Amino acid sequence: xxxxxxxxxxxxxxxxxxxxxxxxxxxxxxxxxxxxxxxxxxxxxxxxxxxxxxxxxxxxxxxxxxxxxxxxxxxxxxxxxxxxxxxxxxxxxxxxxxxxxxxxxxxxxxxxxx
Numbered sequence: 300x301x302x303x304x305x306x307x308x309x310x311x312x313x314x315x316x317x318x319x320x321x322x323x324x325x326x327x328x329x330x331x332x333x334x335x336x337x338x339x340x341x342x343x344x345x346x347x348x349x350x351x352x353x354x355x356x357x358x359x360x361x362x363x364x365x366x367x368x369x370x371x372x373x374x375x376x377x378x379x380x381x382x383x384x385x386x387x388x389x390x391x392x393x394x395x396x397x398x399x400x401x402x403x404x405x406x407x408x409x410x411x412x413x
Contacts, residue, residue: 329394329396329397330403330405332394333392333394333397333403333405334405334407336392336393336394337357337367337387337405337407338407340386340387340390341383341386341387341407341409342386351410352408352409352410353374353375353376353379353408353409354374354406354407354408354409355372355373355374355379355380355383355406355407355408355409356372356373356374356404356405356406356407357369357371357372357373357383357387357404357405357406357407358370358371358373358402358403358404358405359387359402359403359404359405360399360400360401360402360403361392361394361397361398361399361400361401361403362399362400363399364391365391365392365393365394365397366389366390366391366392367387367388367389367390367392368388368389369383369384369387369388370402371384372384374409379409383407
């Protein structure tokens with residue numbers, strides 16, 4: 300039980316610090332580009348995993364090879380979390396202005412039947 304509590308506290312600390320990093324308006328163009336590319340990577344084959352609409356938050360950073368490194372996937376569905384993490388982790392993005400090793404949080408809305 301102590302491990303779960305420690306893990307939860309660590310996750311909350313990561314998320315709260317990550318939101319301060321990714322909150323500047325200057326990054327809005329970058330985040331739109333990242334969102335578009337991530338949406339293409341995830342694709343539309345998620346119907347079997349979700350019921351209705353689910354909001355997913357994906358904290359991640361970009362490594363020196365412009366690859367996504369997923370820190371966590373946060374939603375109400377463990378299956379969806381696993382699927383999104385597997386689809387995104389180590390996928391290369393085409394970006395020029397990204398700061399490597401900076402944590403970004405990407406909100407993704409997933410709808411059944413999209």
